[in-house]
Amino acid sequence: MNARTSARTSAQGLDVLYTxxxxxxxxxxxHARGEVPGRWPYGLDELAAGGADVRAVGLPEPGRLRSAVARLAPGVAALASPAGRRVAVAWDENVAHRAAVLAPRTPLHAGAIWVTDAVARGRDDDATRARVRALRRAxxxxxxxxxxxxxxxxxLPGVPVSLLRFGVDAGFFRAAPPVERPLVVxxxxxxxxxxxxxxxxxxxxLRARPETEVVVQSRSTATAPVGVRVVPHLPHAQLRDLYARASAVVVATSPNLHVSGMTVALEAMATARPVVVTATPGVEDYVVDGVTGHLARSGDPASVAERLVALLDDPDAAAAAGRRGRERVEADLNTARMARDLRAIVGVGSGPAAAAVPAAPAR
Structure with a gap:
C-alpha cells in the first residue's frame, strides 16, 4: 500500500481548509440570518452528513516573516492536533498552497480551478509554480x-485526479414562479x-426588444450600453431575489477550461430560470443545450442575443426550461450530492450522520 492510499484509508476525519x-x-x-447559502462556504459543512468528523480551519496567508511563526496560528495548530488520523480538504489551489507551506505533513486533497488555464496560457510565474507544487504533493x-x-x-503525474461536479444550495436558491415583465440578468x-x-x-x-429591463452585476470597466443597469455588487440574498424576477440569466465568458460562470448558471437554474451561457469546454457538465437553457458561441454577441430573444419571445418555453433546470439541481447539481461525491473521492465518512463542529478560529 503506497503512502497516498494509506492516507486515504486510515483517515478518521476531515479538516476543511479556508483562507x-x-x-x-x-x-x-x-447564514443563520438567511443572508448566504450553505452554513460554510460552498456548502462544505455537508461533508459531515456521511458520518465524518468534520471541522473548518482557517489558514493565514504565509508571508516571508509569518511563515516562521505560522504554526502558532490557531488554524495551523488545529491541523497539528493529534486527535486521530485526519485529512485536509482545500477547495482550490490557493488554499492548497497555504496548506503546503504551513502544514506540509498534513494529508491533503485539493481542488484545482484556475491553474489549468494559467498553464494553458503559458503563465510561468512564481505564484503558478507554487500552486502546481502544492497540487503535486496532494x-x-x-x-x-x-x-x-x-x-x-x-x-500532476502520479496524483489521482477526479471530476467533482459542482452543486448549489437548493434550499437557499428556491424555485420562483414565472414573471410577466421581461428582465434579463x-x-x-x-x-x-x-x-x-x-x-x-x-x-x-434591447434594440430588438426595447421594453426589456436589463441588470448586470459586474465590476467591469467596459462601457455598458444605454438601457443596461450595472450594479458593482449584490449580496447573495439580493442576487437571489434578482434571479427570481428574471426572465432569463446570461453568462458570457472567454474560452476557459474551468467553466467560468457555473455558479451563476446553477443558482439561476435552482431559481427555475433558463440560462444562456457561452459554450466553453466542460460547460455541458452543467447546462444541457435546449433543455435547461441555451449555449451560445463564445465571443459572438449575435449568438448570445439570438438565444436571449428566443427566450423572451416564448415565455412558455422559457418557463419549461427553468423548471427542467430546477429539477436537475434538485436531483443532482446540489451541495448535498457534491458533498457525497467529495467524501467518496477523499475516502472519509460512512455510517450515521454527524454534525459539523464549529470553525476553528483564525487570525
Whole structure:
C-alpha cells in the first residue's frame, strides 16, 4: 500500500481548509440570518452528513516573516492536533498552497480551478509554480470541469485526479414562479468573464426588444450600453431575489477550461430560470443545450442575443426550461450530492450522520 492510499484509508476525519480571510464563523452567522447559502462556504459543512468528523480551519496567508511563526496560528495548530488520523480538504489551489507551506505533513486533497488555464496560457510565474507544487504533493486532486481532467493528469503525474461536479444550495436558491415583465440578468466578474461580448449582446437584445429591463452585476470597466443597469455588487440574498424576477440569466465568458460562470448558471437554474451561457469546454457538465437553457458561441454577441430573444419571445418555453433546470439541481447539481461525491473521492465518512463542529478560529 503506497503512502497516498494509506492516507486515504486510515483517515478518521476531515479538516476543511479556508483562507483565514474567508471568516467561516462570520459566514455561519450570516447564514443563520438567511443572508448566504450553505452554513460554510460552498456548502462544505455537508461533508459531515456521511458520518465524518468534520471541522473548518482557517489558514493565514504565509508571508516571508509569518511563515516562521505560522504554526502558532490557531488554524495551523488545529491541523497539528493529534486527535486521530485526519485529512485536509482545500477547495482550490490557493488554499492548497497555504496548506503546503504551513502544514506540509498534513494529508491533503485539493481542488484545482484556475491553474489549468494559467498553464494553458503559458503563465510561468512564481505564484503558478507554487500552486502546481502544492497540487503535486496532494494525495488527490479534483476539478469541477471535465475539460480539466486531461490537462491535470499531464500536469500532476502520479496524483489521482477526479471530476467533482459542482452543486448549489437548493434550499437557499428556491424555485420562483414565472414573471410577466421581461428582465434579463447577468452576474459575476471573475477573470474569464467577457463583458465586451455581454454588453454587445445586450445592446442587440434591447434594440430588438426595447421594453426589456436589463441588470448586470459586474465590476467591469467596459462601457455598458444605454438601457443596461450595472450594479458593482449584490449580496447573495439580493442576487437571489434578482434571479427570481428574471426572465432569463446570461453568462458570457472567454474560452476557459474551468467553466467560468457555473455558479451563476446553477443558482439561476435552482431559481427555475433558463440560462444562456457561452459554450466553453466542460460547460455541458452543467447546462444541457435546449433543455435547461441555451449555449451560445463564445465571443459572438449575435449568438448570445439570438438565444436571449428566443427566450423572451416564448415565455412558455422559457418557463419549461427553468423548471427542467430546477429539477436537475434538485436531483443532482446540489451541495448535498457534491458533498457525497467529495467524501467518496477523499475516502472519509460512512455510517450515521454527524454534525459539523464549529470553525476553528483564525487570525
Amino acid at each position: 483565514a480571510e474567508r471568516d467561516v464563523t462570520g459566514w455561519q452567522q450570516r 494525495d488527490g486532486v479534483w476539478c469541477l470541469s471535465s475539460a480539466q481532467l486531461e490537462p491535470l493528469e499531464r500536469l 447577468s452576474a459575476g466578474g471573475d477573470r474569464d468573464r467577457d463583458a465586451t461580448t455581454l454588453f454587445a449582446a445586450l445592446e442587440e437584445v
